[in-house]
Amino acid sequence: MFTKKIAIIAFMAIGSLTVNAQDQDPKAKKILDELSAKTKAYTTIKAEFSWVVEKKDKSKESQSGKIQTKAAKYKLEIPGHEIYCDGKTVWDFIKDANEVQIKDMEVGGDDAINPSTIFTIYEKGFKYKFESEDAVNQFISLFPTNPDKKKFHTIKLSIDKTKKQISSVKMFMKDGTIQIYSIKTFSGSTIIPDTDFVFDSKLHKGISIEDIR
Secondary structure, three states: OOOHHHHHHHHHHHOOOOEOOOOOOHHHHHHHHHHHHHHHOOOOEEEEEEEEEEOOOOOEEEEEEEEEEEOOEEEEEEOOEEEEEOOOEEEEEEOOOOEEEEEEOOOOOHHHOOHHHHHHHHHOOEEEEEEEEOOOEEEEEEEEOOHHHOOEEEEEEEEEOOOOEEEEEEEEEOOOOEEEEEEEEEEEOOOOOHHHHOOOHHHOOOOEEEEOO
8 A cells, every 4th residue: 555655765766857068868857847947937837647556566556646735835636645745844634543743844855855845856866868849748867866775767758749838757766666747737826825834733623732842
């Protein structure tokens, strides 16, 4: 089964790709530069996604979720969890246990690459190559410049040519599994109040609070 930890790690990976300018495919760079400019122009992002894990034995598991971001703030909803971050503090609300775990957002740690950067995954630490295109999408492969520090060896992006948005992300993991994220709905620059990124324990009667800050 999926776990919250796997989901967070995956979104961290999907959310931070900056690439060195040297020895890069110029066609891929042009596409990614356009994608980056379009994405960074949004003040906020809301999206719904599906997530499929293909295992080595060809079996599959799937789930869906929602993400909304505003600068360094984010809210990630996956089955059993709602994860909030106001840019400083992270709240993980575990629904079935009616429990919230609170921690500081780590600077320079895992949280430095977090779901708030999901749509700019391609911007750091990767080499990239244009692969192909069809009538709708362009396909680019990303290869980490420090592969020993990653749980995956390749990421393949599908980018909508007209919308200049990521439509899907396929991660090839070192353990032989493949994780596929497909963006189902996407909207940018909608109004999202900052309170949406802060967990309010008062709305959950009898909640258990574990503060590990």
